[in-house]
Amino acid sequence: MSTDILLDRPAAGGALAPAAVAAVDLARRYGEGEAAVHALRGVTLDVPAGQFCAVMGPSGSGKSTLMHHLAGLDVPTSGRVLLGEHDLTGMDDKSLTRLRRDHVGFVFQAFNLLPTLSAEENILLPMEIAGRRPDAAWLEAVIDRVGLGDRRSHRPTELSAGQQQRVAVARALVSRPTVLFADEPTGNLDSASGAAVLGLLREAADADGQTIVMVTHDAHAASIADRVLILADGRIVADLDRPAEDAIITALHEAGR
Amino acid sequence: MTRVVLRGLATRRLRTFLSAFAVVLGVALVTGALTLGGALKDASGKLKTSAYDGTAAVVSAPSGFTSDDLSANATIPERTAARVAAVDGVAVAAPEILDEAKVIDRHGDPVGGGPYFGMGIDAQAAGTERVNPLRLVEGRWAAGPGQVVLDQGTAEKEHLRLGAKVRIAAQGPARTFTLAGIASFGEVKTLGTATVAAFDLRTAQDLFGKPGQIDDVLVAADRGQDAGALRTRLSGALGGAVAVQTARDQDRFDLVGGLDGFVGFLEGFLIAFGAVAVLVGAMTIANALGLTVAQRARELALLRATGASRGQVLRSVVLEAGVIGALGTAMGIGAGYGLASGLMALMKSFGLELPTDGLSLAGSTVAVAAITGVGTTLLASLAPAVRATHVPPVAALRDGASAALSPRGGRRSTIAGIALGVLGLAIVGYGMFAGGMTGTERLASLAPGTLALLLGVAMLSRHAVVPLARLLGRPGARVGGVAGRLAQRNTMRNPRRTASTAAALMVGVALVTFVAMLATGLKQSATGEIGDTVRSEQVIVGADGWSPVSAKTAQAARDAGATTVSSIAVDEARAFDAKTYVAGVDPATFSKVYDYQWKDGSDATLRSLHGDGALVRDDFATKHDLKTGSRFTVMAADGSKLRLRVAGIVDGSPIDTMGLGSVTVDRKAFDATFAQRRAKLVLVSGASAAALDRTLAAFPDAQRLTPDELADEVGKSVDSILGLVTVLLALAILISVLGIVNTLALGVAERTKELGMLRAVGMSRRQLRRMVRHEGALTAVVGAALGIGLGMALAAIVTVALADQGLVLAVPVGTILAYVAAAALAGVVAAALPARRAGRLPVLGALAHE
Numbered sequence A: 001m002s003t004d005i006l007l008d009r010p011a012a013g014g015a016l017a018p019a020a021v022a023a024v025d026l027a028r029r030y031g032e033g034e035a036a037v038h039a040l041r042g043v044t045l046d047v048p049a050g051q052f053c054a055v056m057g058p059s060g061s062g063k064s065t066l067m068h069h070l071a072g073l074d075v076p077t078s079g080r081v082l083l084g085e086h087d088l089t090g091m092d093d094k095s096l097t098r099l100r101r102d103h104v105g106f107v108f109q110a111f112n113l114l115p116t117l118s119a120e121e122n123i124l125l126p127m128e129i130a131g132r133r134p135d136a137a138w139l140e141a142v143i144d145r146v147g148l149g150d151r152r153s154h155r156p157t158e159l160s161a162g163q164q165q166r167v168a169v170a171r172a173l174v175s176r177p178t179v180l181f182a183d184e185p186t187g188n189l190d191s192a193s194g195a196a197v198l199g200l201l202r203e204a205a206d207a208d209g210q211t212i213v214m215v216t217h218d219a220h221a222a223s224i225a226d227r228v229l230i231l232a233d234g235r236i237v238a239d240l241d242r243p244a245e246d247a248i249i250t251a252l253h254e255a256g257r
Numbered sequence B: 001m002t003r004v005v006l007r008g009l010a011t012r013r014l015r016t017f018l019s020a021f022a023v024v025l026g027v028a029l030v031t032g033a034l035t036l037g038g039a040l041k042d043a044s045g046k047l048k049t050s051a052y053d054g055t056a057a058v059v060s061a062p063s064g065f066t067s068d069d070l071s072a073n074a075t076i077p078e079r080t081a082a083r084v085a086a087v088d089g090v091a092v093a094a095p096e097i098l099d100e101a102k103v104i105d106r107h108g109d110p111v112g113g114g115p116y117f118g119m120g121i122d123a124q125a126a127g128t129e130r131v132n133p134l135r136l137v138e139g140r141w142a143a144g145p146g147q148v149v150l151d152q153g154t155a156e157k158e159h160l161r162l163g164a165k166v167r168i169a170a171q172g173p174a175r176t177f178t179l180a181g182i183a184s185f186g187e188v189k190t191l192g193t194a195t196v197a198a199f200d201l202r203t204a205q206d207l208f209g210k211p212g213q214i215d216d217v218l219v220a221a222d223r224g225q226d227a228g229a230l231r232t233r234l235s236g237a238l239g240g241a242v243a244v245q246t247a248r249d250q251d252r253f254d255l256v257g258g259l260d261g262f263v264g265f266l267e268g269f270l271i272a273f274g275a276v277a278v279l280v281g282a283m284t285i286a287n288a289l290g291l292t293v294a295q296r297a298r299e300l301a302l303l304r305a306t307g308a309s310r311g312q313v314l315r316s317v318v319l320e321a322g323v324i325g326a327l328g329t330a331m332g333i334g335a336g337y338g339l340a341s342g343l344m345a346l347m348k349s350f351g352l353e354l355p356t357d358g359l360s361l362a363g364s365t366v367a368v369a370a371i372t373g374v375g376t377t378l379l380a381s382l383a384p385a386v387r388a389t390h391v392p393p394v395a396a397l398r399d400g401a402s403a404a405l406s407p408r409g410g411r412r413s414t415i416a417g418i419a420l421g422v423l424g425l426a427i428v429g430y431g432m433f434a435g436g437m438t439g440t441e442r443l444a445s446l447a448p449g450t451l452a453l454l455l456g457v458a459m460l461s462r463h464a465v466v467p468l469a470r471l472l473g474r475p476g477a478r479v480g481g482v483a484g485r486l487a488q489r490n491t492m493r494n495p496r497r498t499a500s501t502a503a504a505l506m507v508g509v510a511l512v513t514f515v516a517m518l519a520t521g522l523k524q525s526a527t528g529e530i531g532d533t534v535r536s537e538q539v540i541v542g543a544d545g546w547s548p549v550s551a552k553t554a555q556a557a558r559d560a561g562a563t564t565v566s567s568i569a570v571d572e573a574r575a576f577d578a579k580t581y582v583a584g585v586d587p588a589t590f591s592k593v594y595d596y597q598w599k600d601g602s603d604a605t606l607r608s609l610h611g612d613g614a615l616v617r618d619d620f621a622t623k624h625d626l627k628t629g630s631r632f633t634v635m636a637a638d639g640s641k642l643r644l645r646v647a648g649i650v651d652g653s654p655i656d657t658m659g660l661g662s663v664t665v666d667r668k669a670f671d672a673t674f675a676q677r678r679a680k681l682v683l684v685s686g687a688s689a690a691a692l693d694r695t696l697a698a699f700p701d702a703q704r705l706t707p708d709e710l711a712d713e714v715g716k717s718v719d720s721i722l723g724l725v726t727v728l729l730a731l732a733i734l735i736s737v738l739g740i741v742n743t744l745a746l747g748v749a750e751r752t753k754e755l756g757m758l759r760a761v762g763m764s765r766r767q768l769r770r771m772v773r774h775e776g777a778l779t780a781v782v783g784a785a786l787g788i789g790l791g792m793a794l795a796a797i798v799t800v801a802l803a804d805q806g807l808v809l810a811v812p813v814g815t816i817l818a819y820v821a822a823a824a825l826a827g828v829v830a831a832a833l834p835a836r837r838a839g840r841l842p843v844l845g846a847l848a849h850e
């Protein structure tokens, strides 16, 4: 019961624009004293519902760390995260797990499908874990959209890398999460497969108003997003609205210096 | 290379420990059996020395054989003692009576579990101490009709002080004696479950109904007199009316035949279970090493790529096994020594105390244990070691190095499995159905056949894992939700691994099932036999269920108002040079209360049984090729022979539930030949239970039961043996549970990334733990299912083969379901640690895991 109350607590601050996910002065330090690493040094950000937001930056700049915090996978040293109506501050592991289960979708660089399950079973896994019945029509639509109609009963080992990542995208979409997080979803793919996956994400944002936060190293990939954030040394150094690929490269170059 | 191996063992501490532990139990059982056996053999040797070695000769009635029944041996006249004393070179000639006398406790039950020695000896006579096995500890020797000396063990157990009143039951109703003294038997307080009550000679003659008679004369030689020469002289002087033997040959306390036999049996029994434990341990280790090889495939490939030879890889795995084996063996020997002292203490608490100078670990025991422990571990390592050499160096650069490992040898092991299984079946079948073998030989042939069959099925079991897991995982998948379903998939994921994990459990469960089935069949056939044959309302038997009761109980039954009383005496005999039992019945009354199932003959045959007529059980008839009208001879303990003619052949099982023996004759013929006067069984009708209990109160060593209660008693004794066997096999099952822990722990380690993903997409720690527990339970249930199937099949074969011996096929459904439940529980328990590990994984760390 108590967790329900906690989860249903409206986000503090009462922001006017309905943000799907927001961070307020988020800081994360790993380790203590001399060896301490400041992965995030005060990040404030607001991703409105329906936005496709790309996060870029040099290696070690804190992109993954930021995403993990927004998704409730890690707990900040200070600052807060608001996801949908929920304030993640002070949530215990149980509540965070439920929050991820009910509000978050993931696409990983390494696909992370269960080899024992068929493509369709993998897609349904998060729903199953949550004990929810999928909307049959929506399930068909998603499977159809990712182009796996004839492959639904195949095991991951029988699928190509691109197909596997499309299964992973379908898995993230099928529960209609508040936010879909993707960490370098095209990192392990050839350019054609990568383009297909990006297309799927773009379509989800356009057609369903799916909020997406995607970490990427690829300026071309980032250029299909609505907005590009550039991180350097744990801080947001640029916030670009529908930038062209060149603009992104320039901004990245500056951040890298 | 050695360093690589040792460091590997140190890092995989849990697995090293669990694998070593699989060796520990087997080695412990073997060590314990040998240590305890050695100590007991030592003890029985000492007992023989103190009981027999002061005695140069025993003069007793000449006999065909020495009966196990103390009261059934022939006596000699008391004056023989004087004739013996007169022989040159005899220093002491002590007349002795050795019969059966039960000490009755406060609750009216006999103390101890037999034998119940009742001695008559004039212990204070000069020189008697040289031949008397008893040594006075407290008080005085018994002198006069009201006095008795008891062994120290009995006196302590019953808290009896000098001067206490003690009831003792011998031939007639129990009599009360005063405790005059307490004695030890040689150096021990007592002999196992035996009790000793010693009287003076006159009292014993009266008590045992042997006036003017004695059982033997114990002879001590003059100083410097050669015992052998003295015996020759005694034989010459006394003539053929008596036999002159060494005390050991005569063995009146049954220390040579009985105690040594018991010790040997106990040792063999424990070693057999040790062997099962070692087998299961070897399977567990082979599995653990297989897992290690699979997990280290990449490392092995790297070693190969950097120039390590196949031989070096092979040696590295074998070395790993050697270290595990040595570790386990060392712990096992220590544990075995502890086990032996534990068993000693246990036996002591059951009153089975034997003299020892403490246990000692013999060099030979250590050697056998070391060879068993290290040897089996090394053998078990061969298959995984050879598999390790198949890792191609190029696998170091590729994913799925372990995948490259699995398919190899698949077909070969299938063929080998089929071959072994067929061989095992053939051995079992031959042993069961080939002609010309005794039941014991048939049962002995089960061991190698079963071993081959078990190993064969173990090798084939991976083909059964997927369908079994699909079927048996259903309830789990339903109850456990997504965790249950994922667990089911995980179990089917690597059938070879699940199979080798489950196979170890299969062995233990197969044996338990086999024993349970046979025990149930035995019980049913035994109780069925009682139900089919006994027609009396009540049965009087010994309080311990087997020893004969006073013949006067029949009169007591009549006093209680019984209309039909039929008393059956049973004595040991020799027929066709083998031990048999012969029953003497009164045909007129017996035919009213006992229904034979006739093979040849009818109730009229029984009613007219007389003279040399004998009823024989059909297995006896078949074995010795007897038909109605055939003639044969039986010999009584005193050597006298009874010539018999087969009057009828009756059905009955060699299990001989009621101990009636395989030959039945008219009581008159029996009494003319056999010394036994007491009743094995008195069948009574027409008296109320209460009245019988009242008149039987004077006979505390007898109990009254209804035929149903008698059947229950038989069932209970079967159950207690079954319980003991189950406990010992549970050790084997325990070892296989360690294997499940191993496999699950490895599964969790291997799938860390997967577990991280599951947590990221919203699986709770609880669901994750439940998944691992379900996997453990399902693996165990698959093993149990295989074991139960195999055990039932084996039991069915044996039952069919031994059907003519009266064994019936019975499936103890409740027991088997309990085994399945226990297996599932064991799986859950085995999963506890790996599940906890899985639940504790940090999500991000697990996701980043390579």
Ligand SMILES: Nc1ncnc2c1ncn2[C@@H]1O[C@H](COP(=O)(O)OP(=O)(O)OP(=O)(O)O)[C@@H](O)[C@H]1O
Binding pocket: A030, A031, A037, A038, A039, A057, A058, A059, A060, A061, A062, A063, A064, A065, A066
């Ligand atoms: N668990 C951790 N413990 C210690 N330091 C960490 C941990 N996780 C991240 N870091 C450090 O925090 C900083 C940011 O890491 P993060 O993984 O967020 O970078 P990134 O931007 O995702 O880099 P990449 O592009 O290489 O994936 C790095 O310096 C990293 O070493």
Ligand SMILES: [Mg+2]
Binding pocket: A063, A064, A065
């Ligand atoms: Mg990163």
